[in-house]
Amino acid sequence: EALEIMVSRLHPAGVIAIDALAARSLRRLGNTVQISDSGIAPGSGIGNMRPPLSRETLGVPVIGVGVPTVVSGSTGADDHDREALSRIIAPTDNIMVTVREVDLLISRASDLVAMAVNLALNPGFTADEYARLA
16 A cells, blocks of 8 residues: 555656565575566465555556565475474465575575666666675
8 A cells, every 4th residue: 555655646657566485496595586577466475465566556567576585384395304294284384484594595685686676777887886886
């Protein structure tokens, strides 16, 4: 709702929405960036549905940028551990896990996304010039 109010008052040409994602593989944590022109549905990867941020809901184009930072507990377990895990966790439980170095992962991902957005919106800058400003 707050974003809708901001968009209605500021009339931006578009919105860039950045969110954490739930991955389907441990290998993707901090190693991929998802970019979409269809917006985002915050919380949908962990069953915490919130209103989507999209052209339809905000009235302007929405670029969604996401970085995987969590996986479900059962995804993170290997086949042997899944059997043991199923005795502890009910199938309806939704336990999310992340890497121990999640603060570093998020710091690096935010630097990468910030640089990419700034370079895309300011094509006259080079990555070296932006790094000196940061």
